[in-house]
Amino acid sequence: MLELWRLSYFVAVAEEENVGRAAARLGVSQSPLSQRIRELEAGLGLALFHRERRRLRLTAEGWRFLDQARALLAHAAGVEQQAKAAGRGEGGRLSLGFVEGAVHAGVLGRALRRFRHERPGVGIELRAMRSGDQVQALREGALDVAHVYTPPAESAGLRIALVAEEPYRLAIPADHRLAADTHLVEARLDGEAFIALPERGNPQARAEWIAACRASGFAPDVRIEAVEPTTILGLVAAGVGLAMVQESLAGAAPAGVVMRPLPTFPLRMRVFAVVSESASAAARAYFELTRT
Structure with missing residues (x-):
């Protein structure tokens, strides 16, 4: 496999057309540079240069290899810059x-x-x-x-x-008997049908919610489970049951849903x-x- 440093040595010699000038540009000694170029040609099985007295000229194969070497070096430089940017949190x-x-x-x-x-x-x-x-x-x-x-x-x-932290609101179907109760007492929710998040997805959250309901004086009857709060509100509008949703959703409640605060409910979203x-x-x- 070709090392990138060998490609950079070759490109320097090809561009300078002189080993001495290329060595000075690379900051290496002239003799080792000449040896590295010959090793590269031997490894490729190609003559990359026509060697004249004071000048090295690329062969046809050398010109093609120069284009490929430049492309590989440019790609490697791009990969390095992307990696450095990712390391600084600026890319990736x-x-x-x-x-x-x-x-x-x-x-x-x-x-x-x-x-x-x-x-x-x-x-x-x-x-x-x-x-x-x-x-x-x-x-x-x-x-x-x-x-x-x-x-x-x-x-x-x-x-x-x-x-983020905010209180819950109670979503009630507009035709429900509790919808007109502007000063809702949580104990009146005892035994009411509720829509709740699935217990299987987060049993700890369900247990905390049930405990908070009981602390407020009622036991909910969970009839339906749903994941997305917007779906839950749609089910409330359809009269399927009551639900608790975070306060920031109150303004997004669809027609047919009445939102009420829960003054003593201890749990917060x-x-x-x-x-x-x-x-x-x-x-x-x-x-x-x-x-x-």
């Missing part, structure tokens, strides 16, 4: 996982806007994923930064930051950013932007 790609709550809370959009302004050379891949799947992908190196509802219980090797301690410079930079 960033894979971001997120839950929908991160979008509605604004944390994803704010961080992305600032990151794109500061590091425009970094490509972004967005992946909507459940919290548990994000953490697994992060540990496997398939994801650079995660935005999750529930931080991982095992945090060794990870950096975790709370980046939280989004955490998670990144590996060994993450790339770009990933670490993005993580810091989610915190401000």
Whole structure:
């Protein structure tokens, strides 16, 4: 395999048409340079130069090889610059996982806007994923930064930051008996049909939600599970059941949905950013932007 330094030696000699001038340009001795060029020709099985008394002229094969050598050196230089840029967090790609709550809370959009302004050379891949799947992908190196509802219980090797927090609102079908109750008492929700996030995707979050409901004086009857908050609101509008959604979604509720505050409900919607301690410079930079 040809070493890049051999190609650079050849290009210098070809451009200078003189070993002495090429040696001075490269900062090497003339005799070893001549030997390296002869070794290159022997390895290729080609005569690259016509040797005259004071001048070296390229053969036809030498001219073709010069074009290829220049292209290879230029490509190698480009690869090196890209690698250095990635090392500084200025290039490469960033894979971001997120839950929908991160979008509605604004944390994803704010961080992305600032990151794109500061590091425009970094490509972004967005992946909507459940919290548990994000953490697994992060540990496997398939994801650079995660935005999750529930931080991982095992945090060794990870950096975790709370980046969004807001209260829940109760979404009620407009024709429901509780829709006219402007001062809702949570105890009146006991036994009502609810739409909730799937327990299988995040059993810890479901357990915390059930505990918070009971602390407020009611036990929800979960009839349907759905993932996306916008889908949940559509089901509420269809009269399927009640649901709790983050406060920032109140203004996006469709017709047929009434939103009510939950004064004593202790649980809040939280989004955490998670990144590996060994993450790339770009990933670490993005993580810091989610915190401000």
